[in-house]
Amino acid sequence: MAAKTQPVAGIMRQGxxxxxxxxxxxxxxxxxxxxxxxxxxxxxxxxxxxxxxxxTDNCLAGAPCWGLFENYRYALTSExxxxxxxxxxKWILIMVSGTVxxxxxxxxxxxxxxxxxxxxALIFLPMAISFVGAGVIWKFVYDYGSGQVQIGLxxxxxxxxxxxxxxxxxxxxxxxxxxxxxxxWMWTGFCMTILAAALKGVSVEILxxxxxxxxxxxxxxxxxxxxxxxxxxxxxxxxxxxxxxxIFDIVYVMTGGNYGTEVIANRMYIEMYTSFKAGRAAAIAxxxxxxxxxxxxxxxxxxxxxxxxR
Amino acid sequence: MxxxxxxxxxxxxxxxxxxxxxxxxxxxxxxxxxVTSFRPFQDxxxxxxxxxxxxxxxxxxxxxFCGACHGIDGKAIIAADLTNADxxxxxxxxxxxxxSLKREINGQPHMGELSLPDENDAATIAAYLRRISGIEARSxxxxxxxxxxxxxxxxxxxxxxxxxxxxxxxDLSCDWRDLGNPRGMGRAFLNSLIVAIPSTILPILxxxxxxxxxxxxxxxxxxxxxxxxxxxxxxxxxxxxxxISRLYAQLGLxxxxxxxxxxxxxxxxxxxxxxxxxxxxxxxxxxxxxxYLDGASHWTAFFKLAIPLSIPAIASLGIFxxxxxxxxxxxxxxxxxxxxxxxxxxxxxxxxxxGSGWHLLTAAAFISMALPMIVFFALQRYFVRGLLAGSVKx
Numbered sequence: 001m002a003a004k005t006q007p008v009a010g011i012m013r014q015g016x017x018x019x020x021x022x023x024x025x026x027x028x029x030x031x032x033x034x035x036x037x038x039x040x041x042x043x044x045x046x047x048x049x050x051x052x053x054x055x056t057d058n059c060l061a062g063a064p065c066w067g068l069f070e071n072y073r074y075a076l077t078s079e080x081x082x083x084x085x086x087x088x089x090k091w092i093l094i095m096v097s098g099t100v101x102x103x104x105x106x107x108x109x110x111x112x113x114x115x116x117x118x119x120x121a122l123i124f125l126p127m128a129i130s131f132v133g134a135g136v137i138w139k140f141v142y143d144y145g146s147g148q149v150q151i152g153l154x155x156x157x158x159x160x161x162x163x164x165x166x167x168x169x170x171x172x173x174x175x176x177x178x179x180x181x182x183x184x185w186m187w188t189g190f191c192m193t194i195l196a197a198a199l200k201g202v203s204v205e206i207l208x209x210x211x212x213x214x215x216x217x218x219x220x221x222x223x224x225x226x227x228x229x230x231x232x233x234x235x236x237x238x239x240x241x242x243x244x245x246x247i248f249d250i251v252y253v254m255t256g257g258n259y260g261t262e263v264i265a266n267r268m269y270i271e272m273y274t275s276f277k278a279g280r281a282a283a284i285a286x287x288x289x290x291x292x293x294x295x296x297x298x299x300x301x302x303x304x305x306x307x308x309x310r
Numbered sequence: 311m312x313x314x315x316x317x318x319x320x321x322x323x324x325x326x327x328x329x330x331x332x333x334x335x336x337x338x339x340x341x342x343x344x345v346t347s348f349r350p351f352q353d354x355x356x357x358x359x360x361x362x363x364x365x366x367x368x369x370x371x372x373x374x375f376c377g378a379c380h381g382i383d384g385k386a387i388i389a390a391d392l393t394n395a396d397x398x399x400x401x402x403x404x405x406x407x408x409x410s411l412k413r414e415i416n417g418q419p420h421m422g423e424l425s426l427p428d429e430n431d432a433a434t435i436a437a438y439l440r441r442i443s444g445i446e447a448r449s450x451x452x453x454x455x456x457x458x459x460x461x462x463x464x465x466x467x468x469x470x471x472x473x474x475x476x477x478x479x480x481d482l483s484c485d486w487r488d489l490g491n492p493r494g495m496g497r498a499f500l501n502s503l504i505v506a507i508p509s510t511i512l513p514i515l516x517x518x519x520x521x522x523x524x525x526x527x528x529x530x531x532x533x534x535x536x537x538x539x540x541x542x543x544x545x546x547x548x549x550x551x552x553x554i555s556r557l558y559a560q561l562g563l564x565x566x567x568x569x570x571x572x573x574x575x576x577x578x579x580x581x582x583x584x585x586x587x588x589x590x591x592x593x594x595x596x597x598x599x600x601x602y603l604d605g606a607s608h609w610t611a612f613f614k615l616a617i618p619l620s621i622p623a624i625a626s627l628g629i630f631x632x633x634x635x636x637x638x639x640x641x642x643x644x645x646x647x648x649x650x651x652x653x654x655x656x657x658x659x660x661x662x663x664x665g666s667g668w669h670l671l672t673a674a675a676f677i678s679m680a681l682p683m684i685v686f687f688a689l690q691r692y693f694v695r696g697l698l699a700g701s702v703k704x
Binding site: 185 | 356
């Protein structure tokens with residue numbers, strides 16, 4: 001771990017038990033709320049839906065069956081989960097590229113103006129509010145009036161430009177994009193802030209030298225800035241991938257996963273609390289973790305390398 | 311000199327343009343929410359929020375068909391003062407207005423040479439007349455939506471008007487008790503505070519104890535144990551929900567505040583320990599040594615030195631954890647549900663149950679956003695720091 005290990009002063013001796021007393025509350029709570037459930041979820045994923053027998057019970061006669069791994073068959077191959085995987089992939093591709101590109105753009109541009117602080121605060125503000133609040137804000141933007149009047153900003157705009165109003169949240173294909181836009185609106189500020197901090201660290205001398213030598217701003221950006229902050233960009237991308245994989249609230253509030261907008265985390269919630277199929281929900285959770293953990297480990301490593309060199 | 315400055319200004323122009331456009335796009339959705347939450351509910355569904363400062367609906371039609379004789383303010387003909395409620399009462403509907411327009415007045419056609427408005431225009435004009443005559447007067451802005459949202463009013467008018475006429479719903483009593491209505495945002499706000507405050511203090515306190523032990527005490531296995539605890543950050547929240555809600559069902563902790571406090575504590579700990587250990591561990595060790603030489607115990611050193619000195623870290627951590635819990639929906643949904651509805655839960659419910667109650671939804675959403683926004687603007691630096699450091703949190 002990157003934490004600097006301070007030599008413990010030899011004179012500050014203590015009883016053999018004291019450190020454990022200090023650690024006890026934390027250890028206890030973490031054991032019950034992280035270690036135990038982590039292991040238990042793994043176990044549950046091989047059990048049937050009421051935890052009264054093995055997952056094999058969930059097999060239906062005549063249907064394909066993976067035996068003990070039946071819940072995983074559902075989590076990996078069922079139609080609704082395929083949709084969820086596909087949608088999560090769309091989320092990753094569009095939202096991660098959107099937030100990182102926009103965040104970088106704003107970070108670079110805001111650096112050159114006097115109202116930098118104000119501009120950054122505006123972009124960052126959505127980060128402070130809940131996904132639910134953002135869901136309401138954007139549902140209102142996407143509002144679709146079947147009558148003459150469009151009180152949703154987007155449809156009013158479409159109408160003013162001579163187009164036909166669209167029901168953004170129920171139209172297949174379009175609706176997932178509409179939800180992703182909300183995600184981009186919320187998380188661009190986060191990417192911007194981290195990238196801006198990294199940009200401040202790019203040596204001014206090198207930038208000046210390049211400009212004196214006649215390099216265009218475009219070349220300065222691509223040839224100097226981007227390579228120098230590449231490690232940070234990597235961390236930002238991985239962090240965003242992890243966040244996007246777990247995306248739940250936006251979908252839950254705005255469409256409930258209906259109209260083809262299902263994502264993995266929302267499916268897990270529905271299996272558990274609407275269909276009461278704990279085994280399936282556990283298997284979906286394990287699949288989600290299997291995807292997330294490598295990214296997390298990679299990220300923590302990179303994050304610490306960065307901390308160490310700062 | 312001037313030409314050079316102009317050239318520089320011109321070069322900077324695209325930067326400003328892009329930035330300002332992006333900022334506007336970012337601001338507009340929230341602005342729409344804020345404006346709508348202050349508009350009377352009749353207006354919200356009639357016109358877009360961006361028209362809030364333009365002429366009231368019907369003014370244009372009124373001026374086109376009636377303004378020439380009755381005057382812009384409707385008072386030009388004294389015998390037919392259109393701001394007189396007693397007169398306008400007769401033309402509540404478009405057809406009664408149209409009938410009157412087709413009738414002759416003193417042997418002359420009412421409208422003279424002018425063309426008659428069609429039915430749609432007549433309806434709009436009738437609504438406009440009701441408005442200027444005070445029958446259905448309403449101001450541009452109102453606080454009614456906030457009052458309605460706080461007490462959980464879901465009727466067709468406003469809480470105040472229903473209470474005034476004694477037609478309020480059964481769960482409302484029209485006095486201070488309504489502030490505690492379980493359907494209202496007032497109660498939900500309180501519940502959110504009850505959830506968030508202990509869930510912020512407990513993990514920080516536990517983490518501070520652990521971090522102190524990791525930093526200033528010696529015991530075997532110190533290193534790997536710290537690594538293990540911090541490593542637990544990789545376990546995602548989703549993985550722990552199912553077993554814990556089963557455990558809670560057995561212990562009767564589902565739907566209790568204690569249950570959600572403990573869950574948030576457990577989940578906040580790995581990151582809190584990581585951050586606190588880094589901070590407490592980097593405090594100068596001379597401070598602790600001299601305190602020890604002066605006869606201070608670990609207990610005193612912890613409370614009198616370590617805690618006061620790590621206030622900056624506690625502030626960042628506290629703000630981050632507090633907002634994370636305040637904004638959380640999933641954990642509240644699973645462990646509290648409708649038992650003690652918090653803000654996010656209540657709004658999520660309203661979204662599904664009130665299709666087009668935008669006036670209530672926007673006010674409710676703003677109530678839930680007010681505190682984070684205040685925290686954000688007042689403590690921006692700590693907030694950003696906590697968030698950045700927490701970017702690897704599960």
